[in-house]
Amino acid sequence: MISLVSPVRTRAHRWPAGGKLLAVCIATTLLFPVQDIAVQLAAAAVVGLLYALPGRVFLKAGLRSLRPLLPFVVILLLWHAVTRDVGDGVRIVLRMVTLVALANLVTMTTTLAEMMDVLHRVLGPLRRLGMRTDRIEIGVALVVRFTPVLVARASALSLAWRARSLRRPGWRLMVPLVLSAFEEADHVADALRARSLLE
Amino acid sequence: MERGVAHVALFAALIAALGVVPPITLGFGVPITAQTLGVMLAGAALGARRGAAAATLFVVLVLMGLPLLSGGRGGLGVLAGPTVGFFLGMIPAAAVTGFCVERLPIRNAGLAAGLGAFIGGVVVLYTFGIVGMSVVLERTLSEAFVLSLVFVPGDILKAAITGLLVAALAKTRPQAIAWNRAHRG
Numbered sequence A: 001m002i003s004l005v006s007p008v009r010t011r012a013h014r015w016p017a018g019g020k021l022l023a024v025c026i027a028t029t030l031l032f033p034v035q036d037i038a039v040q041l042a043a044a045a046v047v048g049l050l051y052a053l054p055g056r057v058f059l060k061a062g063l064r065s066l067r068p069l070l071p072f073v074v075i076l077l078l079w080h081a082v083t084r085d086v087g088d089g090v091r092i093v094l095r096m097v098t099l100v101a102l103a104n105l106v107t108m109t110t111t112l113a114e115m116m117d118v119l120h121r122v123l124g125p126l127r128r129l130g131m132r133t134d135r136i137e138i139g140v141a142l143v144v145r146f147t148p149v150l151v152a153r154a155s156a157l158s159l160a161w162r163a164r165s166l167r168r169p170g171w172r173l174m175v176p177l178v179l180s181a182f183e184e185a186d187h188v189a190d191a192l193r194a195r196s197l198l199e
Numbered sequence B: 001m002e003r004g005v006a007h008v009a010l011f012a013a014l015i016a017a018l019g020v021v022p023p024i025t026l027g028f029g030v031p032i033t034a035q036t037l038g039v040m041l042a043g044a045a046l047g048a049r050r051g052a053a054a055a056t057l058f059v060v061l062v063l064m065g066l067p068l069l070s071g072g073r074g075g076l077g078v079l080a081g082p083t084v085g086f087f088l089g090m091i092p093a094a095a096v097t098g099f100c101v102e103r104l105p106i107r108n109a110g111l112a113a114g115l116g117a118f119i120g121g122v123v124v125l126y127t128f129g130i131v132g133m134s135v136v137l138e139r140t141l142s143e144a145f146v147l148s149l150v151f152v153p154g155d156i157l158k159a160a161i162t163g164l165l166v167a168a169l170a171k172t173r174p175q176a177i178a179w180n181r182a183h184r185g
Helices: A018-031 A037-052 A056-082 A088-109 A113-120 A124-128 A134-164 A171-194 B002-020 B034-044 B048-063 B076-080 B086-087 B089-102 B109-136 B143-172
Strands: B025-028 B030-032
Touching: A018 A037, A018 A088, A018 A113, A018 B076, A018 B109, A037 A056, A037 A088, A056 A088, A056 A171, A088 B076, A113 A124, A113 A134, A113 B086, A134 B002, A171 B002, A171 B034, A171 B143, B002 B034, B034 B089, B034 B109, B034 B143, B048 B076, B048 B086, B048 B089, B076 B086, B086 B089, B086 B109, B086 B143, B089 B109, B109 B143
Parallel strands: none
Antiparallel strands: B025 B030
16 A cells, blocks of 8 residues: 655654654644744744755655645635735644644654554553453554455456446445445454464 | 443544544635544444443543544644633533433334434533633634534434434344344334
């Protein structure tokens, strides 16, 4: 499966994941209530610099992951242009884009395996209380494995429909898709039991 | 227990797969996908506990950096974005949908699922979504409500489809729907 981790190796790839997560949490908490637009502008500049340092490829990937924010930026700026003062709108937009970009930096420099390690450590206290956290870890692996399987199943069903009908496939394709998910789950359950993974 | 883990994982994968499958983009780049249909379905088919577990697993995977949200989005940035409430709200949405299908005094599985999906997947999901949007964008709750109104018709349609799907599932594979009263007798 495609990952959001940047193939461009940066220094931050080697930093411990827990530290990066903590730093972003602190920065977000500190930055969120700041009303001063100059501070927000400075923060945005710093984050922009962090994106620019590893080079063009990294910067472009970073900007791409900010694109879903664009409609909200447009609406908010238009809204403030019409009703309230534009400065306030700029401050809110800046803060939102900066914080999302900052959090994305962690995602771009931390692999799934490292994140799993953090999750394992965070769940440690629950494990000592007797909770079966290994189910979560097996669940993560299963989702990573079966999402592409279900996507392929869905497109195969869609092709089969198109071969037989001129109409577009609608929600009806969901019935065999969900049935196959149930069937697949039964096979997986048998396989897990056979391997005693959840004993 | 293995069956429980497998069902939860496969429905989390279904939520993820539905974010990819029909990419209909309406308006200016706002993707309308079947992802929330997956959330409603998880609750309606698996019940409150396992439905919520499937949604939680999905949320955790997105936060860990897998691009499973519709449009290939994912990562920690979602938490700071305007859609954070709709994202985290998937968990209570699946839970409430499941709770409704388990507790509502309706014998018809499809009807119970459709109604449950509306309460969980529309009313509860939008409550969380609107609160999240009002915090991130500094809007009042009513302004945030107006901003998210565009998506309500689509989501009501998805709740209805959930009802139709569960009705079909109850016929073809009644043992799949854990809470099914008709099957329980």
